[in-house]
Amino acid sequence: MMTSKMVIHQPQPVMEAQDSDEWVSGICDCFDDVPECCFAFWCCPCFACKTTKDYGQCLCLPLLDMFGFIPAVTMSMRVSMRQRYGIKGNMCKDCLFATCCNSCTWCQMSKEMKRRNIQVVLVGAKNT
Structure with missing residues (x-):
């Protein structure tokens, strides 16, 4: 009796690597995008919600930061972004900033997302 095994390979998402392991802008580089920085300064909760949604997380997540001394959501978003983009740093600096x-x-996180803009590409997928 002969048995055969069928192997099916599904396409997997592939992310392009970026060369830099540093933030594309400094923490106080407000003049890179003045309108965006004004929006962040004058209406930070709205700006944070918009940035979080663009990052792929729940729109209202940053509003939880209002209930504590250390803004845990801001810190966790910064840590997540550092890990996603391979940026050097540590949680102590993330907490401080x-x-x-x-x-x-x-x-800074919004500018990072705009400049890196890593798209997920399905390898071997057919265009329909």
Whole structure:
């Protein structure tokens, strides 16, 4: 009796690697995008919600930061972004920036997403 095995390979998402392991802008580089930084400064909760949604998370997630001294959502978003894009850093700096420079931190993360803009490409997928 002969048995045969069928193997099916599904296409997997592939992410392009970026060369830099640093943030594309500094924490206080507000003049790179003045309108965005003004929006982040004058209406940080709205800006944070918009950035979180663009990142693929729940729109209202940053509103939870209002209930604590350390903005845990801002810090966790920064950590997540560092890991996604392979940016060097540590949680101590993430906590410091999230606590002391909240609107600057959200502005930096928004600029990072815009400049890196890594798209997921399905290898071997057919266009329909």
